[in-house]
Amino acid sequence: MDRLKAILQDLVERSSEITAVVLATADGFPVEYASRSGIDVDRQAAVIASLASLASRSTEMVDIGQPEEILVTSQRGRMFVYRVGSRAALGVITAKDITTGLILLKVRQVLPDIAEELEKVLTGGRETV
Amino acid sequence: MGEVKIVITGPVGVGKTTFVRSVSQTPVVETEEVSSVDIGKSTTTVALDFGTVRVKDVLIRLFGTPGQERFSFMWEDLMEGATGFIFLVDSSDPDSFPRAKRMLQFYTSNYDTPFIVGATKQDLEDVWTPEEIAEYFGLPKWAVRGVVSTDGESARSLLVYFFEILAQKGGGRWID
Ligand SMILES: Nc1nc2c(ncn2[C@@H]2O[C@H](COP(=O)(O)OP(=O)(O)O)[C@@H](O)[C@H]2O)c(=O)[nH]1
Ligand SMILES: [Mg+2]
Numbered sequence: 001m002d003r004l005k006a007i008l009q010d011l012v013e014r015s016s017e018i019t020a021v022v023l024a025t026a027d028g029f030p031v032e033y034a035s036r037s038g039i040d041v042d043r044q045a046a047v048i049a050s051l052a053s054l055a056s057r058s059t060e061m062v063d064i065g066q067p068e069e070i071l072v073t074s075q076r077g078r079m080f081v082y083r084v085g086s087r088a089a090l091g092v093i094t095a096k097d098i099t100t101g102l103i104l105l106k107v108r109q110v111l112p113d114i115a116e117e118l119e120k121v122l123t124g125g126r127e128t129v
Numbered sequence: 130m131g132e133v134k135i136v137i138t139g140p141v142g143v144g145k146t147t148f149v150r151s152v153s154q155t156p157v158v159e160t161e162e163v164s165s166v167d168i169g170k171s172t173t174t175v176a177l178d179f180g181t182v183r184v185k186d187v188l189i190r191l192f193g194t195p196g197q198e199r200f201s202f203m204w205e206d207l208m209e210g211a212t213g214f215i216f217l218v219d220s221s222d223p224d225s226f227p228r229a230k231r232m233l234q235f236y237t238s239n240y241d242t243p244f245i246v247g248a249t250k251q252d253l254e255d256v257w258t259p260e261e262i263a264e265y266f267g268l269p270k271w272a273v274r275g276v277v278s279t280d281g282e283s284a285r286s287l288l289v290y291f292f293e294i295l296a297q298k299g300g301g302r303w304i305d
Pocket of ligand 2: 145146147173174194195196
């Protein structure tokens with residue numbers, strides 16, 4: 001199993017509150033994902049890219065820098081989006097009752113590894129999942 | 130003074146973002162991100178373009194869409210409350226016409242919103258004329274007009290033309 005898949009799989013397996021993670025290019029293609037159940041990864045990747053871009057424009061406009069974390073709290077769960085450099089974004093879907101700060105901590109731990117692996121993928125030509 | 134929402138749409142690379150940028154009288158919102166595949170340009174719109182422009186006493190809110198199909202959820206979201214849409218086609222790239230036609234059909238089959246087609250890049254040589262494009266798309270001649278998206282005046286005159294047609298036709302079926 002390639003390393004990127006392993007990192008994402010590990011994130012899901014070690015955290016019962018995380019139901020899915022999707023790594024998308026900034027222009028909305030899926031790079032890799034891990035999920036407890038079926039997920040429409042193509043559509044998710046596009047939506048994650050849109051969210052990440054809109055969040056950046058929103059915070060730039062009010063001069064508060066780049067978003068560190070985008071949190072969408074929904075009726076039955078939460079969705080977090082993190083920018084991975086300027087070329088990608090990571091979407092994390094979780095259960096509703098979670099300690100939100102914990103997700104940021106967990107993602108921060110693996111973000112450098114993801115960024116490193118992503119660099120290889122993006123320079124070596126994009127693979128689709 | 131009235132306000133309207135107009136959507137600027139069409140396939141990738143036709144000049145939607147350029148159109149909004151060159152015609153807007155206020156700073157635009159763009160969502161350009163680096164493209165990871167070869168689409169003939171380095172960046173691509175992933176959510177929307179936004180700008181505003183006054184034509185006579187009407188404030189137009191312009192919403193540009195992404196061109197790529199995987200962002201089609203934005204095509205639908207942005208049409209919410211739109212008075213009309215301008216569908217841009219790249220007059221210099223007939224290879225893109227079949228896809229453009231399918232995309233236009235998406236709009237015309239889901240919305241009965243008034244629209245015109247803007248035949249962009251009319252400043253380039255050997256491009257299709259608006260008349261030829263109208264014929265290809267099976268549209269009346271008045272529904273297709275040439276435009277140069279990079280030129281603010283030209284972009285503006287396309288909007289003015291759209292409003293003239295809107296005023297002339299009033300309600301009823303848009304295209305028979
Ligand atoms: N010559 C010429 N180039 C144009 C025109 N409109 C757009 N372009 C160029 O076409 C490319 C794609 O434009 P863009 O606005 O990003 O297209 P979009 O994908 O529809 O948003 C850019 O390099 C523009 O400068 C036009 O009317 N004439
Ligand atoms: Mg664009």
